[in-house]
Amino acid sequence: MTLTExxxxxxxxxxxxxxxxxxxxxxxxxxxxxxxLLGFSRHVGAEIVSITLAQDKAYTAAVNxxxxxxxxxxxxxxxxxxxxQHNLGGRMVIFGxxxxxxxxxxxxxxxxxxxxGTVEQDIACALAALDSLPN
Amino acid sequence: MTLTExxxxxxxxxxxxxxxxxxxxxxxxxxxxxxxLLGFSRHVGAEIVSITLAQDKAYTAAVNxxxxxxxxxxxxxxxxxxxxQHNLGGRMVIFGxxxxxxxxxxxxxxxxxxxxGTVEQDIACALAALDSLPN
Amino acid sequence: MTLTExxxxxxxxxxxxxxxxxxxxxxxxxxxxxxxLLGFSRHVGAEIVSITLAQDKAYTAAVNxxxxxxxxxxxxxxxxxxxxQHNLGGRMVIFGxxxxxxxxxxxxxxxxxxxxGTVEQDIACALAALDSLPN
Amino acid sequence: MTLTExxxxxxxxxxxxxxxxxxxxxxxxxxxxxxxLLGFSRHVGAEIVSITLAQDKAYTAAVNxxxxxxxxxxxxxxxxxxxxQHNLGGRMVIFGxxxxxxxxxxxxxxxxxxxxGTVEQDIACALAALDSLPN
Numbered sequence: 135m136t137l138t139e140x141x142x143x144x145x146x147x148x149x150x151x152x153x154x155x156x157x158x159x160x161x162x163x164x165x166x167x168x169x170x171l172l173g174f175s176r177h178v179g180a181e182i183v184s185i186t187l188a189q190d191k192a193y194t195a196a197v198n199x200x201x202x203x204x205x206x207x208x209x210x211x212x213x214x215x216x217x218x219q220h221n222l223g224g225r226m227v228i229f230g231x232x233x234x235x236x237x238x239x240x241x242x243x244x245x246x247x248x249x250x251g252t253v254e255q256d257i258a259c260a261l262a263a264l265d266s267l268p269n
Numbered sequence: 270m271t272l273t274e275x276x277x278x279x280x281x282x283x284x285x286x287x288x289x290x291x292x293x294x295x296x297x298x299x300x301x302x303x304x305x306l307l308g309f310s311r312h313v314g315a316e317i318v319s320i321t322l323a324q325d326k327a328y329t330a331a332v333n334x335x336x337x338x339x340x341x342x343x344x345x346x347x348x349x350x351x352x353x354q355h356n357l358g359g360r361m362v363i364f365g366x367x368x369x370x371x372x373x374x375x376x377x378x379x380x381x382x383x384x385x386g387t388v389e390q391d392i393a394c395a396l397a398a399l400d401s402l403p404n
Numbered sequence: 405m406t407l408t409e410x411x412x413x414x415x416x417x418x419x420x421x422x423x424x425x426x427x428x429x430x431x432x433x434x435x436x437x438x439x440x441l442l443g444f445s446r447h448v449g450a451e452i453v454s455i456t457l458a459q460d461k462a463y464t465a466a467v468n469x470x471x472x473x474x475x476x477x478x479x480x481x482x483x484x485x486x487x488x489q490h491n492l493g494g495r496m497v498i499f500g501x502x503x504x505x506x507x508x509x510x511x512x513x514x515x516x517x518x519x520x521g522t523v524e525q526d527i528a529c530a531l532a533a534l535d536s537l538p539n
Numbered sequence: 540m541t542l543t544e545x546x547x548x549x550x551x552x553x554x555x556x557x558x559x560x561x562x563x564x565x566x567x568x569x570x571x572x573x574x575x576l577l578g579f580s581r582h583v584g585a586e587i588v589s590i591t592l593a594q595d596k597a598y599t600a601a602v603n604x605x606x607x608x609x610x611x612x613x614x615x616x617x618x619x620x621x622x623x624q625h626n627l628g629g630r631m632v633i634f635g636x637x638x639x640x641x642x643x644x645x646x647x648x649x650x651x652x653x654x655x656g657t658v659e660q661d662i663a664c665a666l667a668a669l670d671s672l673p674n
Contacts, residue, residue, distance in 0.1 A: 139285070139313055150274070168573035169452050171320050174309035178274060178301075185306050197452035211481050214523050217498035220489045222456055317574050317602035321627055346616050354625045363622035388619050409555070409583060420544075436583075441566075441590050444579035448544055455576050 135237035137166065137244045137267070142173040145263040149248055150175055152262035153255075160250030160259055161188035164235075167242045169196040177250070184249035190225045191232030191247030191256075197222075199242050203230035203257065231256030235267055270372035272301060272379045272402070277308040280398040284383055285310055287397035288390075295385030295394055296323035299370075302377045304331040312385070319384035325360045326367030326382030326391075332357075334377050338365030338392065366391030370402055405507035407436060407514045407537070412443040415533040419518055420445055422532035423525075430520030430529055431458035434505075437512045439466040447520070454519035460495045461502030461517030461526075467492075469512050473500030473527065501526030505537055540642035542571065542649045542672070547578040550668040554653055555580055557667035558660075565655030565664055566593035569640075572647045574601040582655070589654035595630045596637030596652030596661075602627075604647050608635035608662065636661030640672055 153160035159177035161184035206228040208215040230253040288295035294312035296319035341363035343350040365388040423430035429447035431454035476498040478485040500523040518526040558565035564582035566589035611633035613620040635658040
């Protein structure tokens with residue numbers, strides 16, 4: 135089971151729509167299960183840093199198979215994976231907005247990453263997109 | 270004059286459609302005039318290297334305000350800009366497939382980059398997308 | 405005293421077998437005393453991030469001559485080596501799973517790194533491999 | 540169709556055996572179709588640079604879907620892809636020793652990279668490994 139081009143387009147748009155609805159310009163990225171970018175979209179006016187963060191959030195969620203919010207708990211000082219945020223060439227994002235995408239059989243098929251708003255807003259946009267996917 | 274979200278979506282799709290028409294899976298990227306990514310799309314099955322090359326072709330075309338094919342001529346051994354390909358962190362792509370996008374007044378408003386086929390095929394896909402833009 | 409190719413093959417397999425036994429797909433890497441990779445193996449399906457982490461855990465354990473779990477204690481905020489995790493190009497891994505390999509005379513001859521499970525699981529896999537080595 | 544762990548182990552060993560037969564210590568790497576490392580092995584004594592080159596040769600062959608020897612012809616000054624060798628973070632290797640692995644249906648399933656000898660020797664070792672694979 136893999137993400138289709140139609141899945142990717144629809145999901146990107148749903149995330150953008152959610153961002154527009156709550157009034158925050160965002161970037162959104164979707165990768166395949168290997169962490170390679172499938173699609174990306176940005177509101178005109180979304181902050182520049184969100185371009186890289188959205189992609190790296192999706193990458194982080196794909197290659198670790200866990201949401202960046204959950205990963206962040208494990209990376210606090212004293213916690214099990216503290217320090218991971220400094221590895222992998224600095225691409226590990228450890229605050230919310232990156233979420234794995236799983237097929238109906240539970241197997242990882244990709245990940246989505248959103249950046250541009252607060253963490254809560256980014257997660258809301260990512261979840262709006264996930265609702266349309268086959269997980 | 271700037272690229273709208275609608276411009277970006279339509280252009281990405283036109284490039285993908287052209288790739289499908291000529292039977293080659295591609296990646297396509299569009300940046301704004303600052304070289305920052307606005308949108309990206311990839312055919313399922315496009316080669317992995319095309320993800321980075323499409324983005325860096327668009328980036329190269331935007332920040333140099335010249336197509337990557339034209340830039341390549343200037344970067345051959347002995348030519349005026351020979352060596353530029355080693356600068357900018359290796360993001361300068363000096364073969365065809367990256368093209369600046371200009372508004373009706375001739376001012377740069379972004380760039381498009383396509384990768385996945387031969388250079389000739391990549392350029393054909395980029396031009397198909399440009400046809401729909403206000404230049 | 406150095407690791408032989410036979411040592412490396414047998415150790416990689418023992419770590420993979422331990423991962424299979426506890427039901428977690430892993431990556432495992434073995435370096436020589438200089439921190440240079442001797443061998444690497446990955447379960448089909450081990451998470452992508454484990455490829456780099458296993459190698460960097462072994463590297464960290466070899467070049468610091470201490471397990472990554474022990475090093476992690478020294479790198480907590482306020483501890484003696486806090487900050488080391490940001491050096492060496494981000495290759496210093498400071499959570500468990502990287503263990504030095506010493507010969508019967510106690511001299512460092514290499515290191516092993518495992519990634520893919522919890523820290524506890526990674527360490528268990530590394531120790532299973534070490535049991536077969538001449539230390 | 541994908542490479543199994545048994546495929547990877549057998550292929551690595553066949554490449555090492557070929558290196559031993561012709562008297563040259565080598566490194567050999569095998570990636571999956573996404574360019575992610577599946578296995579790596581090195582003769583004790585193989586030159587240090589071969590560790591990175593073997594991996595990057597396999598990566599280059601996988602992500603471009605072409606042998607590094609063929610790619611090298613396209614990257615000479617004046618040729619179609621001149622400049623590609625400076626892109627992708629310097630991971631593009633454009634001399635022989637990296638070869639794509641295709642399944643019986645012709646679809647890419649991975650790549651192998653060998654380094655340590657002359658280009659001709661590296662290619663011979665890679666081909667010895669490929670003979671055992673389902674292509």
